[in-house]
Amino acid sequence: MGFLRLDYLGYEKHSPEGNNSGNSRNGKYPKKIQTHYGESVIDVPRDRQGEFEPTVVPKHQSRGLSIEKLVISLYAKGMSVSDIEEEMKEIYGITLSTSAISIITNKVTQAAIEWQNRPLENQYLIVWMDGIVFKVRDQGKVVNKTVYLCVGLNKEGIKEVLGMWVGKNESASYWTGVLTDLKARGVNDILITVTDNLNGFTDSIKAVFPDATTQICVVHQIRNSCRYVVWKEKKEFSSDLKNIYNAPTKESAALELDAFEQKWGGKYPYAIRSWRRNWDELTAFFDFPVEIRKIIYTTNLIENLNGKIRKYTKNKLSFPNDDALKKAVYLAVSEIEKKWTQPIWNWGLIFNQFITIFENRIQV
Template structure:
């Protein structure tokens, strides 16, 4: 049974001359505001200890306490209510808390839509169509700004002391800055711990990708407790290796083979592209480093005179391209490309594709954080074949991880 009988509902409909659904929405809005107002009054009365007969004392005290106006948003729309105040400072309201601007799940809906990359205009349209609520861009910004302390806390959380593999890569966006549109890099780090679980260790917004900024990122990881990284997987950014060596000198570096192939094919004419790509494949598919070097020699014989820059690039980067050859297949498959972090980037792009330009670094960071939380929630299992991989790592790095496996 509802709060009202059928007779009371019919009387309510008759008194308010309700004909359409919109009429009902407006009437419920007024009823909600009046009910909320009475609840606020009753809350202060209870706090001050009024009895029903104590009218004179109530009037005198309320004249001293006063009221303040406040705008509240609910499913029924926007309401302006008067909030009673206890000037003695002892009253902590419960019905509508201090600084509370909504009494509904609308804030959660705003955050959920923002996390999916829904534009501010579309969020406004959705709330107006569904609830008849007019929400300003400022209101949406204020709601999402509540994420900033959470992001700072997440970004500074302590990390584990040792990570087996860490992937480092950046994804690029356009952001407004000082009246201009500039390219910004979102620096991303994914770590796999000794239990085989992966996690996003952090994200940082900076200018176009540079080894100097990456050095700051690595130092931040160290300050948050990461003492050792066994293997890092990176692209071919100039200076990356020096930045890693400065923070983690014992860490092995594996440069992404796929990035190396992309860089190689930049020099190749379209008519040779398929042939060159096929000729490179035996190099990184070889069973051993020795066999791979023989394949590289054969590639040079076939294509070296026409594309000497390809040969120069492979040979100059060889030490860090060939790291994976020393490991068994299960570990090779995990580290020879940066596919893990690129897959994560694809998930971020799905969310951000509707935003060609971000108004601020903070707006970009909020959206990336929400999208990241959504991705990480789905990372529930260990890396495939982790038991076998960990056994191999314990053989290759006995002094560095042995104490953590006892």
């Protein structure tokens, strides 16, 4: 907390600016504080006149609630327990043992479990699904593990992360378990799902929510289509693909696909086959007004969430176990969701469109 005293006095230690200022540094004194998770000792800076008021733990108080929040905040940014101990001591002048820090951060595990098992709403208008890969130590080896994430749009137009599930390589069979968990927690109906084109994903969704409209991310499809196109032709190839998904109707999109096949089918038949095979799921968004199309034709919304989670966990090259990974992702999601307090853009119009299209399913 020395920097707080510096800010209060207005001059550096030994600086001539402090001469005849009427106040000066006067060392530190130890103070025991009580947190929800045990007793700790901190070194509190003091001034000659006794006027300095520390903001972390105010005078005549022994409760360190702000310290707990600080520890959790540092942990959420990806710092290890030992890093937090060093940060607290060097920056804040707080002596907090690694065991005390671990006790505080371990409480996050229980909070994450309660969050993961909370009851959900019975219906979501849209659910975006995607996975994000992290390196985790498992049985002595560092392996890739996928955090499965679902973001739901409720009838108030608010986005919420419905849960996170940790598994190995992303697979349709694991997603079946995720969707089954959503149902067990109270979700009876999903109007539209938005996913990547993982093989078997649509079948997994239909097995649990048979009435859901399934939309495959068009952006993922374009990336996959361009994967084997020679570099000098990618720009033209991608431009021609845009004519398909920018078409005004599904019928005109089909005509654009025919034209695309005539031009590129001989050289890149794989790309054409993939569009033909997934056509119904790739073009489901054409059945909706433009305002809804914009939010369901791609998984950009959940990919943006993944990017923000990456920022919170960037200090972690790998996690020691699944529990540490879950804590970090839970804390990141908690911070991100603090900004998800308002309905999505143009919600009034969009919700009325949903009511019109799904009048027999939406209960207002």
